[in-house]
Amino acid sequence: MPPVLILLTFFLPLEAGAEEIIGGHEAKPHSHPYMTFIESLHVGGNKSRCGGFLVRDKFVLTAAHCLGSSMKVTLGAHNIKAKEDTQQIIPVAKAIPHPDYNEKDWSNDIMLLKLQRKAKRTKAVRLLKLPRANALVKPGDVCHLAGWGGMSLNATKGAASLQEAVLIIQDDQKCKLRFRRYIETIQICAGDPKEIQAAFKGDSGGPLVCGNRAYGVLAYGKTKSIAPGIFTKLVSFLPWIRSSMKSF
Known part of the structure; x- marks a missing residue:
């Protein structure tokens, strides 16, 4: 194999x-138009990447453990290392992790991200x-x-x-x-x-x-x-x- x-x-x-x-x-390409690529900074300058998905024009769902600072979301991407015309890069205005998220046992591991502006719906950007x-x-x-x-x-x-x-x-x-x-x-x-x-x-x-x-x-x-x-x-x-x- x-x-x-x-x-x-x-x-x-x-x-x-x-x-x-x-x-x-x-x-x-773009068969999952709801997918979002999330990048953020953490203590010490480390960067992390997570997935997420668009549920409203201004809201993305992801995991609470993905919380970081200076978070930004890329929508409409297939190749995240290329500058595709379909991509929309939007900063996160507010991260809303579940109040009962427990990092020790990963319970309630869910978070909403409110975007600074609404995503523009296209063939490559859709809600799930x-x-x-x-x-x-x-x-x-x-x-x-x-x-x-x-x-x-x-x-x-x-x-x-x-x-x-x-x-x-x-x-x-x-x-x-x-x-x-x-x-x-x-x-x-x-x-x-x-x-x-x-x-x-x-x-x-x-x-x-x-x-x-x-x-x-x-x-x-x-x-x-x-x-x-x-x-x-x-x-x-x-x-x-x-x-x-x-x-x-």
Whole structure:
């Protein structure tokens, strides 16, 4: 099997950066027009990159652990290392992490970013719908994840072009055995260790998309082991998302 197809999931501690898709394939340009590339500064001058997705013209959803300073969002990108005509780069006016986010167990790992100006909707920039109230995914459901993370286990840099992978929803009880901090009421476990597609360092904050709606935000996974990824369950946070967007 060619190395590029080996999609083991090796998650670094989230504060080290976002997860990456290893061994996925390059997405068709602008086939995920809701995707956003997020860059920010941290204490000590370190930079980080995360994924996110546009849910309103002025709001992006991502993971709370992606919080930094001088944050900016790139929309409409396929190759983030190129100056594409489709790209819109907008500074973040306000970051709104969930008030109960716990960096020790990564619970409530969700954050809204209010942009300084509205995104202009184009063929390359579109909103991603949130799940309907009480809508749930079940084990075996096929979903997708996209991001600009690296494409090999030893990659030190993220991918230039957007990558995508297929993830399978896993059974909550099995995930509890793998992740002692897993909370089924607010998290989703996706990505089959028996398969060759998963996520790794470079894509935290990216959406778990099932049936053209976002059901999760990529939060964390295990280090140095083959395992699914853990996503913040959006259905559980719909009231907070809506009230926060209204308030700000």
